Amino acid sequence: MKPDEIAALLGAQFGAKILESKPSPLSPWSVVDPAEILPVCRFLRDDERLRMDHLECLAGVDYKDRIEVVYVLYSMTHRHRYALKCLLPRESARLNSVESIWGAANWHEREAYDLLGIVFEGHSDLRRILLPDDWEGHPLRRDYKFPTSYRDMPV
């Protein structure tokens, strides 16, 4: 399916919950209301025409005024790709976990939590994955201050 067909299908199914769509050929995406991410993802995975069974990438991006969580989805059966985005406020970035839909999301969400501080509700095991458990701060945030030392070792 072409990106604009996927965008049209999503719009038809979810109406106002899809806030914005940009089905460009280079990088098609739709912005989804964060509260509705679970039903949208389940529809994308289970609908016969879409069958997005492969979560390719779950990225968090810190912009000045918001944090975006980008889900890049791919279908192994139909060979098409689409991206979803959720815009979250920087102070309280909370989102439902899609671990129950794609098992790959388990570790990807842990990494987004570790490096950007996005809390995924419903995650089975949300703790730091790359940095030590007693690390302070979320390094990929734009306002992150490099620590001077960690456990008496200079950084």
Place this chain on the structure above:
Amino acid sequence: MGVLEGKFEENVFITSVDWLFNWARSNSPWPLSFGLACCAIEMMATGAARYDLARFGAEVFRGTPRQADVMIVAGTVTMKMATRIKRLYAQMPEPKYVISMGSCSNNGGPYWQYGYHVLKGVDEVIPVDVYVPGCPPRPESLLEGLIQLQKKIRQETIAKPKGSKGAA
């Protein structure tokens, strides 16, 4: 040979014993397999058939620090790993040596500027005997580093340090 060290002044018997101990230690430095990152692949290549590390006595890479003489820190040392390195170094029995292989373990390497999780040099946590520069060092560089370590070992002595009084 901890019981013999530091007990005697320098004399002709000590020099012969020194020569024997240093010959034994320098010709069989058993490394601890401690490859962390890219330098580990070059260390494996040094141990493989073309740049044979076995001809210098470093035949067996021990899995446990308790049987190893030299720890070749090959790769980037991160904060999370640094605590483990301290423990591994403490587990090695004397005499023990450390070769810091690659620029990451020398002083942080390419990650010196924005690496919040990278330790800028393994000598922040353990004492290093030989630094081998490179990113990654060629196998010949690592062999040169090992030879320098062997030269360093051959200069050791079990005599009392000059100017000290009484038993160690």
Place this chain on the structure above:
Amino acid sequence: MEAEYTGDVMTLNMGPQHPSTHGVLRLELKTDGEVVAEAIPHIGYLHRCFEKHAENIEYPGVVPFTDRMDYCAAMNMELGYVLAVEKLMGIEVNNRVRCIRIIMAELNRIASHLIAAGTYGNDMGSFTPFLWCFRDRETILDIFEETCGARLLYNYNWIGGLMCDVLPGFEKRVIDFIDYFEPQVDNLNKLLSDNYIFIKRTANVGIMPPELAINYGVTGPNLRGSGIKFDVRKDEPYLGYEEYDFDVAIGRGEHGPIGSCWDRYMVRIREVKESCKIVRQAVAKMTPGDVQESIPKRIKPAAGEVYHRTECPRGELGYYIVSDGSLKPYRVKVKSPCFTVMGAFRKISRGAMIADIIAILGSVDVVLGEIDR
């Protein structure tokens, strides 16, 4: 395989320093005797802050950092990043650059699979395949060293072209190597792949069902070992791969169920033969040209974002790059295939014995530099 766990469960640490963890991986094993109830991987011991570096360094300067993520297959890592930025900027490179990039990527794929096979044999207790694989790999590294000066981390693929052209005689050296190497693969098969002990240790262990593989986002030889025919070079070709004639190797379950460790290992060996075919065709397609003619004066993409994926030896490597129109990337997110497959490791290692954990770990062929970035 669900087993009954009776008695106490003991926690054993297969710590970051271990002869067979293929890097600094910590596996927390909860064992009931010799049977492992849970094998929980802990990573982060090699987290080198690649994504933070990428935000603060200009586009061309990020290429050496991409090398160091998967250091066994550096050409492929660079290629993924460079192709993503070229897609964002709309740069087309000429035929010579495409052919040389394919040759380098495929040679590096062969080198990486040789490391995988050699160290896997080493883990299983045989040292000779390790020496044979590294000996053959040295010839590939000689070719790389002649071309760009480095054995392991190259900085050769630049945005819009290559660092420098290949030397005269390159084609002949590559073909000589491929001619010498193809029979060596059969020797390796006789020594290791068809070895009774190796098959016994790997053929019924670490079964990854295809649905689990897709749900957990596993790609590359690990996915193909479960029988699913999916390769980015065929499904979403880049660099002109659609014009090359090669097969996609999948696991067929000759010894034991499909999706076992032996299948994943064998997919890599078969891929090496396919890579040899691709290299021959690429050398035949090479035309004279200037490898630096499409390199722009300043790498300053327009604001936007792109997700591009390539087939690196460990799976599907994805780069999600966000550009704000300046000289430095705004965000570079790397989707690392090894990170995704480690997420599924816990599932496929349940109920195995401790020695089988090592077999499973060797068969998924992880490189910690790519997982931790």
